[in-house]
Amino acid sequence: MHKPNDIKYVAVAGNIGAGKTTLCTMLGKYYGWEVYYESADDNPYLNDFYYDMRRWAFNLQIYFLHSRYQQILKIINGDRTVIQDRTIYEDAYIFAPNLYEKGLMSKRDFESYQALFRTMTSQVQPPDLLIYLRASIPTLVAHIQTRGRDYEGNMSLDYLKGLNQRYENWIANYKEGPLLILNADELDFENNPEDLGKVIEMVDREIHGLFA
Numbered sequence: 580m581h582k583p584n585d586i587k588y589v590a591v592a593g594n595i596g597a598g599k600t601t602l603c604t605m606l607g608k609y610y611g612w613e614v615y616y617e618s619a620d621d622n623p624y625l626n627d628f629y630y631d632m633r634r635w636a637f638n639l640q641i642y643f644l645h646s647r648y649q650q651i652l653k654i655i656n657g658d659r660t661v662i663q664d665r666t667i668y669e670d671a672y673i674f675a676p677n678l679y680e681k682g683l684m685s686k687r688d689f690e691s692y693q694a695l696f697r698t699m700t701s702q703v704q705p706p707d708l709l710i711y712l713r714a715s716i717p718t719l720v721a722h723i724q725t726r727g728r729d730y731e732g733n734m735s736l737d738y739l740k741g742l743n744q745r746y747e748n749w750i751a752n753y754k755e756g757p758l759l760i761l762n763a764d765e766l767d768f769e770n771n772p773e774d775l776g777k778v779i780e781m782v783d784r785e786i787h788g789l790f791a
């Protein structure tokens with residue numbers, strides 16, 4: 580047995596290009612967990628957003644918020660352990676405030692968004708384990724360039740740096756539940772089986788610690 584049956588909800592957090600989707604896929608395969616991916620490729624606003632952030636910021640964030648909330652409801656009401664690619668907290672504590680402070684989302688829209696987030700999160704539970712993939716800007720850029728999504732080509736280094744700082748602030752104050760921090764600069768779990776083994780060892784320790 581790779582895991583206790585009690586754990587139900589694992590989530591992977593991290594900046595754009597940190598390796599969240601890859602890690603979710605690999606851990607899902609190893610543990611037999613169902614993977615709930617971020618709805619990026621089928622998001623009807625994402626491409627427009629990167630070309631005109633001010634016009635589409637609120638629409639994009641509402642879409643992501645609703646998508647993540649739906650996923651959490653499915654996790655709570657389902658009978659399988661799920662690993663989620665990005666959390667609802669990242670939407671509200673990192674991406675939306677970043678857009679608001681950069682003047683890309685109006686105060687009115689931001690306040691409506693925050694009110695909706697508070698209502699949603701009052702109805703759901705945080706992850707049993709949050710895994711944070713910490714990555715430097717060079718690592719993020721290398722990963723983004725490798726996957727070659729056209730709309731991400733417009734992303735500035737300043738935008739990524741701002742998000743990274745927000746991630747660090749959020750993680751430093753994260754109190755919702757157990758947290759495991761992985762350094763994506765030093766772990767090539769996609770291409771190096773030894774590094775994947777290290778990650779699995781760390782995840783195992785966290786999971787078994789939850790039920791010790």
